[in-house]
Structures are given as C-alpha cells and as structure tokens.
Amino acid sequence: MLKVSNLSKYYRDVKAVDGASFFVNNGEVAVLVGPNGAGKSTTIQSIVGILRFDGKVTIDDHDNRSLAAKQLLAYVPEIPSMYPLLTVREHIEFMSLAYGFDIDNDKIDALLHRFELFDKQDKLGNELSKGMMQKVSICCSLVVDPEVIILDEPMVGLDPTAIKELKQLILELKNDNKCILISTHMMEMVDSLWDRLILMKEGKILSNATKAEVGDQDLEALFFDLLKDDETVGVEYE
Numbered sequence: 375m376l377k378v379s380n381l382s383k384y385y386r387d388v389k390a391v392d393g394a395s396f397f398v399n400n401g402e403v404a405v406l407v408g409p410n411g412a413g414k415s416t417t418i419q420s421i422v423g424i425l426r427f428d429g430k431v432t433i434d435d436h437d438n439r440s441l442a443a444k445q446l447l448a449y450v451p452e453i454p455s456m457y458p459l460l461t462v463r464e465h466i467e468f469m470s471l472a473y474g475f476d477i478d479n480d481k482i483d484a485l486l487h488r489f490e491l492f493d494k495q496d497k498l499g500n501e502l503s504k505g506m507m508q509k510v511s512i513c514c515s516l517v518v519d520p521e522v523i524i525l526d527e528p529m530v531g532l533d534p535t536a537i538k539e540l541k542q543l544i545l546e547l548k549n550d551n552k553c554i555l556i557s558t559h560m561m562e563m564v565d566s567l568w569d570r571l572i573l574m575k576e577g578k579i580l581s582n583a584t585k586a587e588v589g590d591q592d593l594e595a596l597f598f599d600l601l602k603d604d605e606t607v608g609v610e611y612e
C-alpha cells in the first residue's frame with residue numbers, strides 16, 4: 375500500500391505541492407490526473423525519492439527513504455534514461471542485481487518477447503529509440519516484482535502493441551494484488567484500467583475516490599466535471 379501524508383514541496387517561493395494526502399490500496403490501479411502545473415510530477419518524484427519534501431510517504435508502512443521501501447517500489451519515469459554502454463538485456467539484468475535478485479533468464483526472455491525487444495536485446499542504450507527506451511524501462515521495473523509500481527506517462531511514445539501489452543500487464547499486476555499509480559494526460563488510455571481517481575489542482579488533492587464512489591462516468595468527463603466545480607470528492611485522509 376502507498377500512503378502519502380501531508381506532502382508539501384516548495385521550489386524556492388513556489389509551493390508546488392500543498393499538503394497532499396492520499397493512498398492507493400493493494401489491488402488498485404490509481405490514476406493521478408490534473409492540469410499542467412498541478413504538482414503531479416513533483417508528487418511522483420517525492421514518492422520515488424528523487425526530491426526532498428515535507429510530510430510522509432510510506433510503502434507498506436516503510437518510510438519511502440528506507441531500503442525496505444525502495445526494495446518494494448519500482449518507477450517508470452516519463453523520460454527514460456539509459457546507460458549508453460549497456461545492452462537492452464544488461465539493463466534488465468543490472469536492475470535484477472541492484473534489487474538483490476539472481477538473474478532469471480526465463481523471466482527476462484518472457485519480458486523481452488512481450489515487449490518485442492527479444493531481437494533487439496543486444497542493442498546498446500545509446501542505439502535505442504524513445505519508444506524502445508520506454509519499453510526497456512518498463513521491463514526493468516517489472517523484473518523486480520515490485521509491490522508498488524509508479525508509472526509516469528507510461529503510454530507516451532509506445533506503439534499500439536506495447537500499449538496493449540502494458541495495459542494487460544497492469545491488469546495482471548492488479549490481479550496479483552499490487553498497488554499501481556499512473557500519472558497521465560491520456561485519459562482514454564486508462565479509462566478501462568482505473569479503480570481510483572486522484573485529481574490534483576494547484577498543489578492540492580481535489581479528489582481521491584474510487585470508481586464506485588464517483589459513478590460509472592468516463593474519466594475525461596469526470597475530470598472536467600470535478601475541475602469545473604472545484605468539487606472535493608472521496609476519502610479525506612491525513
């Protein structure tokens with residue numbers, strides 16, 4: 375389970391996130407949405423430990439700065455970055471070793487096949503297209519069997535086959551009781567996936583509600599409705 379409690383972040387005098395609190399349960403796909411500048415990236419970068427912040431973030435009750443939390447958490451950044459002199463396969467092997475796992479060749483083969491990277495496994499990081507980097511980044515996050523997975527704009531730059539596989543994988547992770555948080559502008563891409571809507575505006579959480587709580591509307595309509603009224607919906611959580 376992911377819990378964010380009273381998260382605030384200033385960039386000099388800009389308050390990018392203002393006391394944000396929300397949670398994502400195991401077995402849930404949460405979407406983090408909001409207009410540009412709402413504070414989504416800052417929130418995600420705080421959760422994954424890239425930024426310092428005020429407040430508390432826990433992963434299965436472990437403080438997000440602890441090793442125990444980091445071992446449970448995987449992150450697919452919006453802009454993937456590769457090691458220029460590691461091959462595709464070596465990236466995934468390296469991630470397995472960094473998380474303290476043995477290299478599982480069958481598992482790596484399956485991921486490479488799934489994302490149509492098997493015949494590209496010997497390409498170097500600096501030889502990859504943006505879409506290929508994104509797919510490697512997704513494979514790296516999945517090979518470590520995370521309990522909580524954070525995906526920042528994961529569909530951008532992916533081809534239709536990869537989008538289909540990723541959606542299927544997200545549903546498999548959910549059925550496996552994992553906790554998934556997706557930040558995205560591409561609401562039509564996650565409409566069939568989401569269980570919980572976390573809406574941010576001006577650094578604050580406007581909604582943290584399940585599909586059952588907000589009704590069976592499509593996500594885009596709901597987004598505009600909630601923003602129009604500045605309506606707060608869902609569970610208050612400190």
Ligand code: ADP
Nearest residue numbers: 385388390408409410411412413414415416417
């Ligand atoms: P979102 O991801 O929802 O578009 P961000 O978290 O990127 O929002 O930004 C939230 C606010 O923080 C915006 O006002 C943005 O201009 C500001 N901001 C983001 N990053 C920085 C930074 N590195 N330095 C100064 N201000 C920043």
